[in-house]
Amino acid sequence: xxxxxxxxxxxxxxxxxxxxxxxxxxxxxxxxxxxxxxxxxxxxxxxxxxxxxxxxxxxxxxxxxxxxxxxxxxxxxxxxxxxxxxxxxxxxxxxxxxxxxxxxxxxxxxxxxxxxxxxxxxxxxxxxxxxxxxxxxxxxxxxxxxxxxxxxxxxxxxxxxxxxxxxxxxxxxxxxxxxxxxxxxxxxxxxxxxxxxxxxxxxxxxxxxxxxxxxxxxxxxxxxxxxxxxxxxxxxxxxxxxxxxxxxxxxxxxx
Numbered sequence: 001x002x003x004x005x006x007x008x009x010x011x012x013x014x015x016x017x018x019x020x021x022x023x024x025x026x027x028x029x030x031x032x033x034x035x036x037x038x039x040x041x042x043x044x045x046x047x048x049x050x051x052x053x054x055x056x057x058x059x060x061x062x063x064x065x066x067x068x069x070x071x072x073x074x075x076x077x078x079x080x081x082x083x084x085x086x087x088x089x090x091x092x093x094x095x096x097x098x099x100x101x102x103x104x105x106x107x108x109x110x111x112x113x114x115x116x117x118x119x120x121x122x123x124x125x126x127x128x129x130x131x132x133x134x135x136x137x138x139x140x141x142x143x144x145x146x147x148x149x150x151x152x153x154x155x156x157x158x159x160x161x162x163x164x165x166x167x168x169x170x171x172x173x174x175x176x177x178x179x180x181x182x183x184x185x186x187x188x189x190x191x192x193x194x195x196x197x198x199x200x201x202x203x204x205x206x207x208x209x210x211x212x213x214x215x216x217x218x219x220x221x222x223x224x225x226x227x228x229x230x231x232x233x234x235x236x237x238x239x240x241x242x243x244x245x246x247x248x249x250x251x252x253x254x255x
Contacts, residue, residue: 017132030075046081095140152195171230
């Protein structure tokens, strides 16, 4: 059963910048909600998924997701994680993207987040707000990406994506998956480009990263993970993982 969590504010923020940290339990969800301020979602020790207007964004620890004001979103975590949200009033969102984006979290930004999270004084104090303003400045300048796992409303593509979510280890070719779905490979490729913005093979790799991070956190070896998902070698899996997340599985485990 999912643990349904509630967003802390519904009408207004207590300050222009507010940092809130939450220990999300296994199988937790923040149901769909909208607010007039922006939100930067960061996970310290695992992958959280943020669904913004039907697009699923993946949040590994080297990235955070920026959700602009007035965008309906849902937060989902399959495993217990420590998550922080930086809430930003609308007036201060001008330097940040007006579309959802994955923002790279540098070691300096991670240090700012750690320090702000552990701050024990008055969250309205000038000292604390100055720290959050520095973090906001860094967010405005950091690298941006689109680490997402898009969905499709097409009946055939939707069925294939659902199957792959349940069987990420299935290493059949796109042609074989298309044949089973009773469409041509060319038609499936066209539908994926239209709805997902990427080939089905890339979508499957992103899905495997989400699944693999849970195995990494459980202490499984890279060799075992690579074998489970049908990669020819551990190095092939490492290359794929690094391409999508920006770090190796070993570095991810350290963090």
